[in-house]
Amino acid sequence: MTATMLSRAPALACAAATLLAWPLLTAAQAPYPTKPVRVVVAFAAGGLADGVTRLIGQKLAERIGQPVVVDNRGGAGGNIAARLVAGANPDGYTLLAHTAAISVNVSLYQNPGFDLVRDFVPVANIGSTPGLFTVNASHPASSLQELVRSYKGRRLTYSTAGVGTSSHLAGEYLLKHLAGIDAVHVPYQGGAPAITALLSNQVDVMSGSMPPSVPFVKQGRLKALAVSSLKRVEALPDVPTVSEAGFPDFEERSWVGFFAPAGTAPAIVKKLNGEINQILALPDVKERLTGQGLEPQPGSPSDFANYVKREVAKWAKIVTTIGFKVE
Secondary structure (H helix, E strand, C coil), X not given: CCHHHHHHHHHHHHXXXXXXXXXXXXXXXXXXXXXXXXXXXXXXXXXXXXXXXXXXXXXXXXXXXXXXXXXECCCHHHHHHHHHHHCCCCCCCEEXXXXXXXXXXXXXXXXXXXXXXXXXXXXXXXXXXXXEEEEECCCCCCCHHHHHHHCCCCEEEEEECCCCCHHHHHHHHHHHHHCCCEEEEEECCCHXXXXXXXXXXXXXXXXXXXXXXXXXXHCCCEEEEEECCCCCCCCCCCCCECCCCCCCCCCCEEEEEEEEECCCCHHHHHHHHHHHHHHHCCHHHHHHXXXXXXXXXXXXXXXXXXXXXXXXXXXXXXXXXXXXXXX
């Protein structure tokens, strides 16, 4: 090898290394997203999480220029979906849409199959909604007081979107712990099948969130007995609160939030959070959400992380009070 060739060797080696690294550099610098984003919903189609996710997903797809695919994986109070996303590649292309149930399950299940802090990054809180106790339109009870009186000394069945949901805990706490009714929980894989069971008189009552139930109440197919907020809500202004029905200070709210697998790049989390916050500010989105009883809650990822932390502590106390565990 000549002296000239030897002198050029380092430069040639550097050029070769750059060429070999080029695909990696290009991939690292490629703007996110470059392919469809999948959002795994923790409950069946037609319920709270599903309806909110489809609304936000449609708007998000328009903004990021990529399809947003909704994948319903109901079961085990949302734990099946959570486990799936916890093990997904943290590249921003697999997200989890969950409810307050994810903060309940930390205390309710001895081993839910995931660690909420270790396995997930909170992305955005979409909004929160109070619970709603409803009966079939043909049911003789027209108020929560009448319902409690009519089931004293006999068994009542109530449906929810699943074991570990906030609606489940609310039903257990109100109907069994406070009212002293022999209430039997009948869990489903989401709000929609729980409503179907009530419409077909398979259960006596439903403890659920407002958005999937409000349309049926307005159609006259269900009767709303009480809302579990501290004050009446705009979507159903004639429906009294649980407190007004004789159970002071009773409050239960669910929420829908997006999570990403732990390890997802902060820049991706920040981008998704910003896009979702802007979507929540759109007049048509705000109107649709509030019209069904869901209050938008925009904020930063850290805001949502702190909110989830408070929710975990709150539900842990309620689980302890009820003395309820799922093995």
